Amino acid sequence: MSAKTKRSTIYLEDHLHKALRLKAAETDSSMSDVVTDALRTAFGDDADDLATIRERKNEPVISFESFVSDLKSSGRL
Numbered sequence: 001m002s003a004k005t006k007r008s009t010i011y012l013e014d015h016l017h018k019a020l021r022l023k024a025a026e027t028d029s030s031m032s033d034v035v036t037d038a039l040r041t042a043f044g045d046d047a048d049d050l051a052t053i054r055e056r057k058n059e060p061v062i063s064f065e066s067f068v069s070d071l072k073s074s075g076r077l
Contacts, residue, residue, distance in 0.1 A: 010035070 012020065024031045071077040 005032075 020031050020034055023029075024034045027034065029037075068077065
């Protein structure tokens with residue numbers, strides 16, 4: 001455990017706790033390491049999503065109705 005860690009208490013549903021214990025045992029990791037890795041992955045995914053939203057914020061918005069209408073008028077539907 002790194003010197004820069006903080007202790008936390010979390011409450012899990014029974015089936016999630018069992019899955020966490022099994023995953024930790026299967027990967028020869030601590031439950032804390034499994035949770036930390038899962039949080040890093042989730043937060044990384046969030047950061048990627050937010051970056052994509054920022055990149056696309058100036059794209060034009062089209063309604064579903066307009067999109068379908070355009071597909072029909074172009075003969076693709």
